[in-house]
Amino acid sequence: MNLNIVNIETVLNSKWNRNPTGKSIDNISIDSRSLQNNDKTLFFALVGTNHDAHIYLKDLIGKGVRNFVVTHIPDGLESKANFLVVKNTLEALQQIAAHYRSLFSFPIIGVTGSNGKTIVKEWLNFLLSPDYNIIRSPKSYNSQVGVPLSVLAINEKHNLGIFEAGISTVSEMDKLEKIIQPTIGILTNIGSAHDEGFKNLEEKVKEKMLLFKDSEVVIFQKNSDVEKFILPKTKTISWSFTDTTAAVFVSKKEHTHEHTGIEYTYKGNISTLKIPFVDDASVENVITCLSVLLHLEYDAKTIQSRIELLYPIEMRLKVKKGINNCSLIDDSYSSDFQSLKIALDFLESQKQHQKKTVVLSDIFQSGLSNEVLYSKVAELIVSNNISRFIGIGETISTLKTKLPNAIFFKDTNEFLLHLEQLNFENETILIKGARSFQFEEIVAAFAEKTHETVLEINLNAISHNFNFFKSKIKATTKMMAMVKAFGYGSGGFEIAKLLEHHKVDYLGVAFADEGISLKTAGIKLPIMVLNPENTSFPAIIQHQLEPEIYSLKGLNAFLKIAEQKKLKDFPIHIKLDTGMHRLGFEANTIDDLIATLKGNSTVKVQSILSHLATSDDLQHKDFVQYQINLFEKLSSQLMNELEITPIRHILNTSGISNFPQAQYDMVRLGIGLYGVSNDSEEQKYLENVxxxxxxxxxxxxxxxxxxxxxxxxxxxxxxxxxxxxxxxxxxxxxxxxxxxxxxxxxxxxxxxxxxxxxxxxxxxxxxxxxxxxxxxxxxxxxxxxxxxxxxxxxxxxxxxxxxxxxxxxxxxxxx
Incomplete structure (x- = not known):
């Protein structure tokens, strides 16, 4: 990508706040946390329901970023950077991408549907890569933000594009169509995903078909519900198992344990095809790919030779435990420049050790010369503060002159022969390689040996659920996320690290050892210990945890230690019992609590909290209201008599949804973060974790x-x-x-x-x-x-x- 910042103002019909230099931009960013932000970055300050990137601009300027697209210039920054002010930064990002796409005239394949988009995209990339230099969406970048970022990665050497488009409601696809401008359209399986965003199936199909309004050809499984939304001028290639009028008619389908054999007819010619999958979804996705190859006039022999080499697509970046206290990020089936940038951001967000290692194979299909490509790779490795770099392959050795401390091997086998000598321990290792390098063997060698039962944790779902509940609270309300009980069984550190990445305000744990484990692993967020034992107070102080205090006995014990250690304003959290009758100060102990705290400078009341007993059951809403009223009364008494303004919080997950009027200064998100709601309607909007x-x-x-x-x-x-x-x-x-x-x-x-x-x-x-x-x-x-x-x-x-x-x-x- 190469955009001139002067031309950008013409596209966006806006003016820079001061005269920028004629520098080109080679990195578009929306993530203030990325280590790839630099003086060649154009940062779009996106604004959402509960996030506003404008608050991070000062930090970004400090990191060297000089060019921003904003809705307003924050106070005090007018003279410190170049700002382009627009009405809507997301729409501006989409406008830039649409303009950039219009600069290229090669064929673009646009893929949409409910299921199979990413698999079809990746398989088409594999099938067509011997003949084309392909740019494609990295991972599943198919959203209103992901699509423009994907398209902006096109360069002059590419001659075919494959981009996904995903939507969840109406009025979204028209925006993506303007960005992708596909010449070839593919509709994959239409299923129930995101049904809640549409009135009915017809509305959903109609919206998806808008992607193809100017396409030359549309490829789909023959279906009258789809055909009525295809313009008469548009050529179609349909396929079917049952309708002989389809352009590609599959007349036979036979299964073995490992393959599916089909017979198909296209333009009067009957051919056979051996597909290396037996499940229905994979077979359908292969037939969609077959239809594309037929449209592009590939012969039956070439089609068979390539399709028989198809493999299951791993679409996920996985974090696994490795040998010698290492953690592994498994991206062993993919090696392209755009996905490398994504993987490095993921490495930073999930690093469990200060030492970060990257094992990378040769990169294919970048559209860049080796000199330019590996210069950019070297910049990424340096900007991401990678401790150790290992390159595997013939062309990646180009980095020897750019990363003098890196280690290189000609192939995977040579690396594995030297594995023990490389002494991997206490480091987070990103393993990223093109499929031909068989990096799964490296993952197997690194991985901790355990039995074959695993609990897979979807970090995207955690992010989705977090943002779902965050959208329910005011922008000024803080969020505490509960990671007690080993993250409700899902794992503590990894989820805490993700929440830190999302800038959650507080973490909550049950016992001190859980908090100590997180702090020792490098979590810097404030952590409240909900059920601290008196014997754990010294360790809590040592590790800068923040105890919940729920009794005079506990308070006096903590104050004694605090005085011995000469602490000043150490944060504590006062728990009030408003009816749960589990832990907390009751109304008749408030005067003693005030007397004990008044004038004491060793501690600071960081927050006052209580816990709702029946927030999930609206039959008891009167009792919840009683608790809220009592909390208001007791907490106000504390604040007035102690002359303090702490954070107040009483709502748990169900409370966030059912009693939004009691948000106070912070809410505590627990089981909802992990995809579980007590409300069947709300459950539809949460994702399984x-x-x-x-x-x-x-x-x-x-x-x-x-x-x-x-x-x-x-x-x-x-x-x-x-x-x-x-x-x-x-x-x-x-x-x-x-x-x-x-x-x-x-x-x-x-x-x-x-x-x-x-x-x-x-x-x-x-x-x-x-x-x-x-x-x-x-x-x-x-x-x-x-x-x-x-x-x-x-x-x-x-x-x-x-x-x-x-x-x-x-x-x-x-x-």
């Missing part, structure tokens, strides 16, 4: 009258196929979930649990499911949900989540 997965260890067939498991609690009444899964009650699965009460999901089908759940295993019925040993099994996630499990077991989702043993490996990922 944790998916507990395992595999099939063994499959056996039993006959009528044979039993399964301890106590012979299941007796077969037919010949049955039984699968054994390596997870049991030692991993946190309740024994009461067995004996036909619960189920797991295999190949998107329910497999009932048979007999008793064992300590390390459970058995399920897969008689009606086509599966094999080694196949993936979902214990909970989208189906069954933890809410459903809790209902069946007559408990609450908290118990399900926090019961998952820490012997179950947590894998954190970002889409």
């Amino acid at each position: 944790g998916t507990l997965k395992s595999i099939i260890s063994q499959i056996r067939t039993i006959q009528t009258g044979e039993s399964v498991g301890y106590g012979r609690r299941f007796m077969a009444n037919r010949e049955s196929k039984i699968a054994t899964i390596p997870i049991g009650y030692a991993d946190g699965i309740a024994r009461s979930w067995g004996n036909g009460v619960g189920f797991v999901t295999i190949k998107n089908k329910k497999a009932p649990i048979l007999g008793s759940v064992c300590m390390d295993m459970l058995m399920v019925d897969v008689t009606e499911i086509e599966c094999k040993e080694g196949d993936s099994v979902v214990i909970f996630g989208e189906s069954p949900t933890v809410t459903y499990m809790a209902e069946q077991l007559k408990t609450i989702p908290y118990e399900i989540l926090t019961s998952i043993s820490q012997r179950v490996k947590r894998v954190f990922y970002r889409e």
Whole structure:
């Protein structure tokens, strides 16, 4: 990308606040936290419901950024940088991207749909890359922000583009169409994703089809609901399993365990194709790719030779535990310049050690010469403060002169031979390589060896849920996020690091050791300890944690230590009991509390809080209001008599939604952050965070009258196929979930649990499911949900989540 900052004012119909130099821009940024921001950056200060990037401009100027697109110039900054003032910074970003796209005339493929967009994009990139220099959306950058950032990465060497477009409601696609301007349109599967943003399916299809209003051709699975929204002038290539009038008619489909064979007809020619997948979704996505290749006039032999090499796409950046106290970021199937920038930002947001290492392969399809490409890579490595760089491949060795302390290997095997000599320990390692380098072998060598049951944590979902609840509070209201109980079972540090990245105001933990662990790992956010024991006060002070004080005994004990250590204004949090009757100062102790605190300078009352007992049950709203009124009375008394203005907070997750009038100065977000709501309507807007997965260890067939498991609690009444899964009650699965009460999901089908759940295993019925040993099994996630499990077991989702043993490996990922 190469934009002149003088020309930008013409595109945006605005004027710089002062005369900028004629410098070009080679980096567009919307993230103030990125280490890639520099004097060549044009920063767009985006404004959302609960975020405003203008507050970070002073810091960015301090880091060297000089050019900004803003809605207003913050006080005191007028003479310190170049500002272009616009009405809406997001629309300005989109305008710049649309203008930039118009400077190029090569074919652009635009992909939309409910499911399969990223897979189709990545497979088309693989299939077409031998013949084109392709620019494509990195990861799943398909939003109102992601699309312009993707398009702005085009350069003069590219001759084909593939961009995703994702929408969640009406009036969005028209904006993306102006940016992508696709010449070839692809509609993938239309499913139920984001249904809540549309009145009905017709409105959803109509909105998505706006992407193709000026396309030369549209490729889709034949469907009358789609065809009525295609303009008569537009050429179509439809495909179908059932309609012989489709341009690509698939007449046969045969499965083996590893492949699907099809016979298809196109322009009167009958051909066969062997597809290296058996699941329906993958087969449909391959046929969509096939239709594109046919449109581009590829012959049957070339099509077969390339499609048989297709592979499952890993669309996620994963964080895993590694050997020697290392943490791994697994991006081992991708190596292009745009996704490298994203991965480095992710590395910074998830680093668990000060030492940051990057293992990177040759980069393909950059559209740049090796000299320019690796100069840019070197700049990224330096700006991101990478401690150790390891390059693998023939061309990446160009960096030897630019990164003199880097280490290089000709291929993956040579690197693995030297692995032990490189002494990896106590570092966060980004592993990023093109598929041909087989970096999965490096990940396997680095990864901590654990059993095959994992709890996958979707960091995108955490971010989504955080922003959902943040949108419910006033911009001035602070947010405390609860990461107690090992992050409600999801993992403490990784989530705390993400929340720190989102600039949450406070973290809450139950006990001191949880907070100490986070501080030791490098978390700098203020952390409140909700249930501190008196014996933990010295450690709390040492690690700069902030204790909740709920009794005179505890207060006096803390004050004694504070005086011994000659502390001044050490932050404490006063807990009031307004009706929960668990912990806290009651009304009859407030005078003694005031007397104890008055004139004491060793501590500072940082906040006053209470806890609602029934915020999730509106049948008890009168009691909640009683608690709020009592909190107002007691906290006001404290503030008036002590002459203090602390943060006040009483709302938990349910309280945020049900009692917004009581936000005070801060709210505490707990289970909602992890995708669980007590309100079925609200639940629709939250995203699933944790998916507990395992595999099939063994499959056996039993006959009528044979039993399964301890106590012979299941007796077969037919010949049955039984699968054994390596997870049991030692991993946190309740024994009461067995004996036909619960189920797991295999190949998107329910497999009932048979007999008793064992300590390390459970058995399920897969008689009606086509599966094999080694196949993936979902214990909970989208189906069954933890809410459903809790209902069946007559408990609450908290118990399900926090019961998952820490012997179950947590894998954190970002889409």
